[in-house]
Amino acid sequence: MTVLAADIGATHARFAVTELDARHIAPETMMVAGIATLEEALSRFLKSKGVSASDIDAAVIAAAGPIRADGSIHMTNCPWTIDPTAIGAAHDFKNVCVLNDMTAAALGLLRLAPKDTEKLGGGEPVPNTPMAILAPGTGLGVSGLIPCAGGGWTALSGEGGHVDLAPHNDREIAIVFHLLRTFGHASPERVLSGPGLETLYETLTALDGSGTSPLAAVDIASAARRGEAQASEVIKLFCGWLGAVAGDLALTLGARGGVFIAGGILPHWGNLFDRGLFRRRFNAKGRFGEFLDPIPTYLVGRKDLALMGCLEEARRLLG
DSSP: OEEEEEEEOSSEEEEEEEETTOSOOOOEEEESTTOOOHHHHHHHHHHHHTOOGGGOSEEEEEESSOBOTTSOEEOTTSSOEEOHHHHHHHSOOSOEEEEEHHHHHHHHGGGOOGGGEEEOSOOOOOTTSOEEEEEESSSEEEEEEEEOTTSSEEEOOOOGGGSOOOOOSHHHHHHHHHHHHHHSOOOGGGTSSHHHHHHHHHHHHHHHTOOOOOOOHHHHHHHHHTTOHHHHHHHHHHHHHHHHHHHHHHHHHTOTTOEEEOSSSGGGTGGGSOHHHHHHHHHOSGGGHHHHTTSOEEEEOOSOHHHHHHHHHHHHHHO
């Protein structure tokens, strides 16, 4: 069976036409900026591939934003609305399914091989127990994969990147207070994302009165590699807070099947990602440190995780 899988983020839209049992997906990538709607982007993609929508058994489209009551997604960091009714009206797909991108990423965990991940500590996963996933990128995606009583798995559709951000020490308390004064709310996404890196850098500049000019996220990573102090502190804060938020999620879901870190930022960092700090903060939950200690944490290297999850959803859709 032939599936159109799509992963729509705030910056890039990735499309692929592939078989239901594909093990790897090499998508075509478009910049979202300059394209008015998803329907227009789909038209461009299908034309470039010489494929008719009527020849596709299922179109499964994952997008960054919460699912609304009517099954559509108004994207959080992009002006597109992903509406299955509008997609069906514009393109003659046999089946259309829209899901949150992190729901798709969670489903994609079912297709990971051991070589696709780097273990970041902990013991062995407990079979048939919940798994959790966080993905810092343009935003911070959060989801989980929950075993069903009769077999199979259910992927969560939530917005855990927008819960309250908890500080761990005096420096983080000062940062959170600054974020509250600036934005009215301090969430993990405010710091654990590409824009979050920039926000952290600007916050440290304000707190320390350093007068440092703002830097783009990619330039912060480069400056940290050169040993620039403020950029290095930003990276340290990011790694520590990511571990803390991952630990929070593991406790919330009872994720003894493992916690997986995906997204577009960390795979480019290499040794800049402080794995030891990440894991220490993961475990630093007081008397529940013993509960967290055996839970394995993993860094996911695959870029097609959400697309693989789209194939899992297509399998369910097509029976």
